[in-house]
Amino acid sequence: MDLSLLFHSFLLILEPTNLLIIGLSVTMGIIIGALPGLTVVMACALLVPLTYGFPTIQSFISLLGIYCGAVYGGSVAAILLGIPGTPAAAATMLDGFALSNRGEAGKALGIACIASCCAGIFSAIVMTCLSPQVAKISLLFGPVEYFGLAFFALSILILLSGRSLLKGFTAILVGLLCTTIGVEPLTGGTRFIFGSEALIPGIGLIPVAVGLFGFSQVFEDVISLREGTSERKRQKVKNLMPNRAELKRIAPHIAKSSLIGTFIGVIPGIGPETASFIGYAEAKRSSRNSLNFGKGAIEGVAASEAGNNGVTGGAMIPMLTLGVPGDAPTAILLGGLMLHGLTVGPMLFRDNLDIVYPIFAGFIVANVFMGIIGLILARFFAKVVSIRQEILLPIICVFCFIGAYATRLSMFDVGIALVFGVIGFYFNRNDYPISPVLVAIILGPMLEMNMANALNIGDGSFAVFFSTPAGAFLIGLAVLNIIFSLIKRSRNQKQTFDNATG
Amino acid sequence: MKTLNLIDALLYLILGIFIFFYARIYSSDHYTTSPAFFPQMIATLMIIFSSIRLVLWFLNASQVDDASGAAPMNGARYRSFLVIVACLAGYFVCNLLAGFLISTILFVTFLMRLLGNRNYLQNVLFALLISFGISAIFKWVLVLPLPSGSLLYF
Numbered sequence: 001m002d003l004s005l006l007f008h009s010f011l012l013i014l015e016p017t018n019l020l021i022i023g024l025s026v027t028m029g030i031i032i033g034a035l036p037g038l039t040v041v042m043a044c045a046l047l048v049p050l051t052y053g054f055p056t057i058q059s060f061i062s063l064l065g066i067y068c069g070a071v072y073g074g075s076v077a078a079i080l081l082g083i084p085g086t087p088a089a090a091a092t093m094l095d096g097f098a099l100s101n102r103g104e105a106g107k108a109l110g111i112a113c114i115a116s117c118c119a120g121i122f123s124a125i126v127m128t129c130l131s132p133q134v135a136k137i138s139l140l141f142g143p144v145e146y147f148g149l150a151f152f153a154l155s156i157l158i159l160l161s162g163r164s165l166l167k168g169f170t171a172i173l174v175g176l177l178c179t180t181i182g183v184e185p186l187t188g189g190t191r192f193i194f195g196s197e198a199l200i201p202g203i204g205l206i207p208v209a210v211g212l213f214g215f216s217q218v219f220e221d222v223i224s225l226r227e228g229t230s231e232r233k234r235q236k237v238k239n240l241m242p243n244r245a246e247l248k249r250i251a252p253h254i255a256k257s258s259l260i261g262t263f264i265g266v267i268p269g270i271g272p273e274t275a276s277f278i279g280y281a282e283a284k285r286s287s288r289n290s291l292n293f294g295k296g297a298i299e300g301v302a303a304s305e306a307g308n309n310g311v312t313g314g315a316m317i318p319m320l321t322l323g324v325p326g327d328a329p330t331a332i333l334l335g336g337l338m339l340h341g342l343t344v345g346p347m348l349f350r351d352n353l354d355i356v357y358p359i360f361a362g363f364i365v366a367n368v369f370m371g372i373i374g375l376i377l378a379r380f381f382a383k384v385v386s387i388r389q390e391i392l393l394p395i396i397c398v399f400c401f402i403g404a405y406a407t408r409l410s411m412f413d414v415g416i417a418l419v420f421g422v423i424g425f426y427f428n429r430n431d432y433p434i435s436p437v438l439v440a441i442i443l444g445p446m447l448e449m450n451m452a453n454a455l456n457i458g459d460g461s462f463a464v465f466f467s468t469p470a471g472a473f474l475i476g477l478a479v480l481n482i483i484f485s486l487i488k489r490s491r492n493q494k495q496t497f498d499n500a501t502g
Numbered sequence: 503m504k505t506l507n508l509i510d511a512l513l514y515l516i517l518g519i520f521i522f523f524y525a526r527i528y529s530s531d532h533y534t535t536s537p538a539f540f541p542q543m544i545a546t547l548m549i550i551f552s553s554i555r556l557v558l559w560f561l562n563a564s565q566v567d568d569a570s571g572a573a574p575m576n577g578a579r580y581r582s583f584l585v586i587v588a589c590l591a592g593y594f595v596c597n598l599l600a601g602f603l604i605s606t607i608l609f610v611t612f613l614m615r616l617l618g619n620r621n622y623l624q625n626v627l628f629a630l631l632i633s634f635g636i637s638a639i640f641k642w643v644l645v646l647p648l649p650s651g652s653l654l655y656f
Contacts (some may be wrong), residue, residue: 053644166551166558170514173548177521180541184528187537191528215590222586223579225617375538390617391628392609397590398632401597402648406640411598418590425583429575430510452535460534 002353006128009357013061013365021058022362025051025065026369027377032066033073034381035392040088040272041438042217043070045209046399046476048339049406054115056355061362063336065327068366071309072116072374076133076381079108079301088272088308091280095293103294109378110240111250111298112305117371119258119306123313124367127320128360134321135349141322143453144465148474150447153268153324155478157436158485165489167432174423175440176447185449194231198412205335205441206406207413208420212434213328214400215421218393220428223310225389240378242298250302252284257303261310266317270433271327272308279307313363320344320356323446328435331442332366339407504559509557518548589613601651606633 012018025047032043046489047066051059074089079096099108121295141149181192182202193199242250257279264275283303284293293300315326316333323333323345337344342352349356374381404417427434454471458464466472522545528538575583589612596605610629619625640648 050639050644053646135620166555169551170548173544173551176544177541177548180544184537186533186535187530189528189537191537191541192524219583219586222617223582226582257564277643386617390619393617394613394629395632397593397613398606398610398636401590401593402636402640405649406644406646409647411594414594414597418587418594421590422587430506448540451540452533456534 002132002357005353005357006360009361010365012057013361014357016060018061018362018456019365019369021054021062022065022366022369023373026061026069026366026373028071029066029069029071030076030370030374030377030381031069031384033070034076034384035073035387038217038396040067040070040074041209041212041328041332041435042213043067043214044074044329044336045206046403048206048332048336049403051336052339052407056299056337056342057358057362058348059340060337060355060359061366062331063333064359064363065366065369067333068120068309068312068363068370069373070329071312072113072120072143072307072370073381075112075116075301076109076378076384077303079112080105083206088276089304090273090312091276091304091307094280095295095297097306097312098294098296099298099301104239104296105382106378107242107298108301109382110375111242111246111301113240113371113374113378114242114247115250115254115257115302115305116309117367117374118254119261119308120312120367120370121364122258123262123265123310124360124363125158125313127313127316127363131317131321131356131360132349134317135346138322139350140344141346141470142468143457144468144471145339145474146446147450147454147465148471148478149322149445150450152474152478152481153443154440154447155481156268157439158482164431167430168436171427171432171434171436172440175437176444178208178437178441179444179448185445186452198410201408203416203441204407204413205331205338205438206407207417208441209328209332209335209438210400211417211420211422212424212427212437214396214403215417216424216428216434218397218400219421219425221389221393221396223278225393240375246298249289253279253287253299253303256282256286257306258310261307262272262314264307265311265326266313268318268324268439269281272311275311276304276308279310280304282340309367312367316363320348320359321346325439325442328438331438334442361501377487507555508559511552511559514548515552515556520546521545522549585616590614597649597651599651599653602648603633603637604651606636622649 013022028047029043032038033040043066044063048063050164051062054062071088075092075096078089078093079100082093082097083099096108096112101103152174157172158165179202182190182200184191190200221294260279261275262276262283280300280303283299284290287293287297287299289297289299311327315330318324318326319330319334323334325334334344342348342355400417401414404414405411407413425436427437454464455462458467465475522542525541527536528536528541530536530538560571586629587607588647593605593609596608607629610632611625612624614628640646
């Protein structure tokens, strides 16, 4: 790690313009994350086009601000309304909403904010220290290892498969299929464009993300609103800061959950939802106050929030060093870097250190800002979460439209987003997971390109994938993961079936 | 739900078969792995998984597996879904014809009313604020053009 470059990057990030950008993006991230139904992915997808006009560093630090802010923002609605703003905040809701009902909404928000900020900074420091080392190792990777890595990441996506493994596989295949449209990476020819020039560049990641996560959610929200099932009541927010004894009680849980979150973030495919629940479960197991969990334990709020924010830095490590997004939001962040012509992966650490180190510095500063803004503007965010849906939904629709349009200034992309909105709605309604589609779109070209190169090296023999220890290890790990997932699912289904039949 | 699962699995089977055969036009003898290889591999997997789902459907084994977490669709929900899709499709077409500014004013006003906000003045003022606000940001801050429409020009 180059400490002088890191120091200069901090000086760059601390310039007033950059601080303003981080402050605004963190605020927007918290607002979007706080609004029930609007996810972290949606926040990133909607705002990527707005940051496109900025220079690379400013563009990316604003995306990082949105990412950090939105992950924390989910807890605001969870605490005040009892509706998780993001799926990752579901564990926070268990104790946060109970605290809120006891009239301690301010304290719950304060603890959530402090825990999120500490975990975010911890994970950002781990990212800063570990990423250059991982990048150095990954420079030794060839096509076989990269294929193994992409294959392993896709196998991990099975964990996101919801209840049906077959539907999870199908979602991954739909994502991979999308990557075959347009210019193909081997010969430069076109595939599956059916005579349409608009399809030559392929299907963009951002329109797909806007459709799958934005428009599909709008459809769900409109249905709930017209049925009258989306009521919200307003909570009073006061006394944000916990006292010294409370801080002492939550500190070890924040430390443990930060570690858990960061570690889980590094593994591709496992998102903040899992981290927050594991952090929460560990806090419940180890706390003297375990009987109060679910009834308003401050340790529960701190542990789950530290867990889900710890993921942010961890998920950035494989994204920056290997080009493998840890989850759907980092897939969008990766798309944001690609829009600026950057090739993410080990080469980024060789050719673009002037970009990489400001990203590290920006991420740490964004987390500090999240803590400050979260505490100062808590009362404002409390008002935002109670905005009426009939006002909010038209704005979201317009932002989805703009989000899909602005990346390539193409109405065709808006059409793509609408089509994927309907697909996303269909997927949601039929228990198909949608995150694997997005991650598969990122991993598809990497998988195809490296598979073809490896097969060329091995004269068409599939034995080439086991010719290097790292490649064989990754492929073996992926196969084992698929087998264990199948066994675990079949056991769960048998148990569910036995329970259902008595 | 059960019939829908059958149709769903059949659709993926048909899609897989179509892609497998359509991709043959990209076959080439010049490469170890031709551009047809990857799509055909995906199509093959799609055919296999759809076939397994069809077999499970016939064996009645997918009942526990396929229960969705969302509330089931009924007539009212389908209507709501179709209404919002039609609104967005109309907004899309209106953007092509009349450009972003006019279509956004119309769309936001109409959608707010449709979603139950009966204060017309509030709807219109809000629509004007959103439309002019976003147009101004794109025109002067981001310097990016918004759809201008083929009939009118802003």
